[in-house]
Amino acid sequence: MVEHVDLTDVQKFGYRHPPFFGAMLHDILHIKAILEPVYPLTLDQWQDRFRRVRYAGKEIRRWLEFAEAYRDYTDGMSLDECKQAFENLHLMTFGTRPIGSDSIEPQIPTPRDKNEY
Numbered sequence: 625m626v627e628h629v630d631l632t633d634v635q636k637f638g639y640r641h642p643p644f645f646g647a648m649l650h651d652i653l654h655i656k657a658i659l660e661p662v663y664p665l666t667l668d669q670w671q672d673r674f675r676r677v678r679y680a681g682k683e684i685r686r687w688l689e690f691a692e693a694y695r696d697y698t699d700g701m702s703l704d705e706c707k708q709a710f711e712n713l714h715l716m717t718f719g720t721r722p723i724g725s726d727s728i729e730p731q732i733p734t735p736r737d738k739n740e741y
Contacts (some may be wrong), residue, residue, distance in 0.1 A: 639675040644684075651684050658691040661703060662710040663722060690717050 633646045643696075644652060652670050665673075677683045694713055698706045 639676055641675045641680050643671055644674065646679070648681065648684055651688050655684070655687050655691045658695045659710070662707045686717075690714075 652674065653667070656665065656667060656670055674680045674684055690713065694710060697713070698709050701709065711722060714720070
């Protein structure tokens with residue numbers, strides 16, 4: 625079911641796309657859920673960012689792949705290690721530090737050996 629979208633809002637706020645629904649919204653929610661502990665954006669903030677890019681579908685898929693790689697890489701890490709890993713992976717993937725990052729030197733945490741304990 626497609627909701628009515630007022631295109632004047634799309635143009636007024638610099639959006640290239642109306643709000644997402646269906647499979648794209650599902651993917652955004654999945655990204656949000658994985659990254660919530662280290663990148664706590666609201667659903668509106670995620671939507672806002674994706675609605676402004678030209679190729680939103682590609683960008684959502686890129687973030688989805690990033691989030692799933694981050695999840696797999698950080699399995700078993702502490703929150704501090706996860707935050708550092710997120711910043712480093714973001715820098716390597718997107719070429720920039722995440723907004724709000726205050727780290728100066730990148731540090732690469734390694735996944736803990738599960739047999740170590």
